[in-house]
Amino acid sequence: MGLDEVSQKPHDRLAAWLAEDMAQVNLLIRERMASKHAPRIPEVTAHLVEAGGKRLRPLLTLAGARLCGYEGAYHIHLAATVEFIHTATLLHDDVVDESERRRGRPTANLLWDNKSSVLVGDYLFARSFQLMCETGSLRVMDILANASATISEGEVLQLTAAQDLGTTEDIYLQVVRGKTAALFSAATEVGGVIAGASEAEVEALHAYGDALGIAFQIVDDLLDYGGTADAIGKNTGDDFRERKLTLPVIKAVAKADAEERAFWVRVIEKGKQGDGDLEQALAIMARHGAMQAARADALAWAGVAREALTRLPEHPLRGMLHDLADYVVERIS
Amino acid sequence: MGLDEVSQKPHDRLAAWLAEDMAQVNLLIRERMASKHAPRIPEVTAHLVEAGGKRLRPLLTLAGARLCGYEGAYHIHLAATVEFIHTATLLHDDVVDESERRRGRPTANLLWDNKSSVLVGDYLFARSFQLMCETGSLRVMDILANASATISEGEVLQLTAAQDLGTTEDIYLQVVRGKTAALFSAATEVGGVIAGASEAEVEALHAYGDALGIAFQIVDDLLDYGGTADAIGKNTGDDFRERKLTLPVIKAVAKADAEERAFWVRVIEKGKQGDGDLEQALAIMARHGAMQAARADALAWAGVAREALTRLPEHPLRGMLHDLADYVVERIS
Numbered sequence: 001m002g003l004d005e006v007s008q009k010p011h012d013r014l015a016a017w018l019a020e021d022m023a024q025v026n027l028l029i030r031e032r033m034a035s036k037h038a039p040r041i042p043e044v045t046a047h048l049v050e051a052g053g054k055r056l057r058p059l060l061t062l063a064g065a066r067l068c069g070y071e072g073a074y075h076i077h078l079a080a081t082v083e084f085i086h087t088a089t090l091l092h093d094d095v096v097d098e099s100e101r102r103r104g105r106p107t108a109n110l111l112w113d114n115k116s117s118v119l120v121g122d123y124l125f126a127r128s129f130q131l132m133c134e135t136g137s138l139r140v141m142d143i144l145a146n147a148s149a150t151i152s153e154g155e156v157l158q159l160t161a162a163q164d165l166g167t168t169e170d171i172y173l174q175v176v177r178g179k180t181a182a183l184f185s186a187a188t189e190v191g192g193v194i195a196g197a198s199e200a201e202v203e204a205l206h207a208y209g210d211a212l213g214i215a216f217q218i219v220d221d222l223l224d225y226g227g228t229a230d231a232i233g234k235n236t237g238d239d240f241r242e243r244k245l246t247l248p249v250i251k252a253v254a255k256a257d258a259e260e261r262a263f264w265v266r267v268i269e270k271g272k273q274g275d276g277d278l279e280q281a282l283a284i285m286a287r288h289g290a291m292q293a294a295r296a297d298a299l300a301w302a303g304v305a306r307e308a309l310t311r312l313p314e315h316p317l318r319g320m321l322h323d324l325a326d327y328v329v330e331r332i333s
Numbered sequence: 334m335g336l337d338e339v340s341q342k343p344h345d346r347l348a349a350w351l352a353e354d355m356a357q358v359n360l361l362i363r364e365r366m367a368s369k370h371a372p373r374i375p376e377v378t379a380h381l382v383e384a385g386g387k388r389l390r391p392l393l394t395l396a397g398a399r400l401c402g403y404e405g406a407y408h409i410h411l412a413a414t415v416e417f418i419h420t421a422t423l424l425h426d427d428v429v430d431e432s433e434r435r436r437g438r439p440t441a442n443l444l445w446d447n448k449s450s451v452l453v454g455d456y457l458f459a460r461s462f463q464l465m466c467e468t469g470s471l472r473v474m475d476i477l478a479n480a481s482a483t484i485s486e487g488e489v490l491q492l493t494a495a496q497d498l499g500t501t502e503d504i505y506l507q508v509v510r511g512k513t514a515a516l517f518s519a520a521t522e523v524g525g526v527i528a529g530a531s532e533a534e535v536e537a538l539h540a541y542g543d544a545l546g547i548a549f550q551i552v553d554d555l556l557d558y559g560g561t562a563d564a565i566g567k568n569t570g571d572d573f574r575e576r577k578l579t580l581p582v583i584k585a586v587a588k589a590d591a592e593e594r595a596f597w598v599r600v601i602e603k604g605k606q607g608d609g610d611l612e613q614a615l616a617i618m619a620r621h622g623a624m625q626a627a628r629a630d631a632l633a634w635a636g637v638a639r640e641a642l643t644r645l646p647e648h649p650l651r652g653m654l655h656d657l658a659d660y661v662v663e664r665i666s
Binding site for chain 1: 371474
């Protein structure tokens with residue numbers, strides 16, 4: 001199948017263009033997932049790694065490196081590193097959120113247990129660390145160490161912000177930068193660093209990943225209220241039930257009248273939820289245009305991402321990354 | 334207070350000799366534990382870090398570096414790194430084992446929750462990773478990355494070996510090397526590496542930490558059956574209730590007659606435990622001299638540790654490490 005026959009989704013075009021690199025990434029992932037002594041490790045990780053995730057983060061690393069003319073082999077290591085960090089985060093998130101579904105399958109901690117999720121996540125973190133050591137680039141390690149700290153800081157912040165109606169859009173942005181954008185931006189940035197790109201290019205790659213990650217997470221949070229379970233493998237209303245302060249809720253709370261505020265206090269702060277409350281929340285958000293406003297924010301971040309690309313070399317991959325920024329928002333409509 | 338007035342315990346002598354370094358380590362730990370955005374992080378870690386743990390691992394790193402004549406400042410970073418990894422492991426272990434007490438205090442996951450333990454543990458792993466990056470030594474990072482992978486592999490192996498009466502002493506040794514000795518040996522080894530010690534010395538430091546860690550863990554497992562809750566802050570019989578195959582149990586199972594074997598199958602494999610079963614287990618182990626045999630193994634490993642020290646330079650710290658190897662076993666008697 002030629003490239004022109006490939007589906008027009010930017011993510012698929014990116015995957016097709018980088019198919020050879022990605023095949024090597026997948027090989028490396030399978031190789032490093034193995035454990036001679038603890039066969040449960042690949043059992044647990046295979047569940048997630050083979051589940052047909054979008055592989056968006058490793059694609060970003062590969063694209064960043066190739067876009068900057070990289071001809072070496074370490075972008076493969078870095079792409080695998082990034083996917084391992086992501087998978088480890090998902091495993092630990094499963095323990096944390098007690099969410100019942102992930103990518104349309106039962107989560108690891110329902111198939112196995114919390115213990116396995118925590119420890120196998122730790123194993124993947126350690127493996128990712130070994131992989132990046134192999135590149136011999138201190139700068140790459142520094143970027144990924146900082147991203148790892150920002151990710152867990154964001155997750156802890158999300159934990160303490162949950163159920164707190166005082167959560168502002170600024171705090172939300174900090175959480176999103178931590179839990180999602182930090183890995184997106186590190187993924188694109190290390191691609192440029194390993195390619196020996198200029199400082200301006202490395203910075204542009206970072207800015208692209210950061211803005212793309214924010215747009216992506218805002219849309220993910222919107223999908224949690226509006227998407228279908230088929231499309232995202234997650235039950236609508238999970239965030240509502242977990243009393244998370246995501247952007248559309250924050251926007252609706254900011255405009256709430258006394259009666260609406262009492263509703264939010266009951267369902268989010270006190271956690272007293274019953275039949276019809278999710279529908280009620282959706283109706284209140286619709287009344288204030290909260291979903292549309294959040295979608296507009298996501299579009300603005302996609303614009304920031306596209307703008308960052310103008311500071312990068314002309315390249316077919318640049319066009320695909322450009323379209324990808326629009327696509328992460330369009331997938332909601 | 335002069336050195337001569339200090340208690341004669343080798344651990345205390347080590348701490349007194351390295352007091353200035355250790356004060357810097359503690360400062361660095363407090364500084365890096367902080368999180369501007371997520372105040373829950375120091376809340377959770379302070380609980381463990383300030384709980385008056387023995388700080389044995391960072392002392393080993395400092396001793397390794399000083400013993401090899403190090404005059405720089407990065408041994409402080411590495412000692413803090415090692416303590417952060419250890420603390421992260423404890424936090425994740427708390428989630429895992431549902432143990433009720435750790436170091437004589439309620440565990441973090443009873444004071445807070447599983448979520449905080451997992452995420453704050455992740456944060457400390459990331460922080461440790463940042464700290465070691467600052468040393469700029471790829472070799473040090475490689476050693477610690479490998480140790481991290483071995484630790485989580487050992488924990489997963491322990492998980493799958495639990496409740497399995499087929500667990501051999503070899504498997505037990507693998508588990509112990511993972512969950513304990515890997516960090517001990519990495520702690521001593523990176524001290525030598527940062528000091529620019531010879532290959533033979535680095536190898537000797539590794540061998541010392543490995544053997545010390547094994548002796549330490551065997552004794553810890555013995556204390557779980559024989560120590561007092563005061564001495565170790567852990568309730569006697571925790572491992573029994575969690576159906577862990579530790580060395581004295583493995584030795585007793587190997588010598589079990591039919592009736593005893595039925596007992597072990599019931600309490601360990603099937604987990605049907607009632608009043609008097611712990612006492613019964615202790616009586617069976619006593620009948621076969623299982624505790625004494627395990628203690629003899631620990632003494633043999635202490636001997637291996639002492640032997641490794643002969644390949645290191647003459648130094649007052651070498652004498653203290655020598656005595657420490659005996660002490661980790663003696664604390665049981």
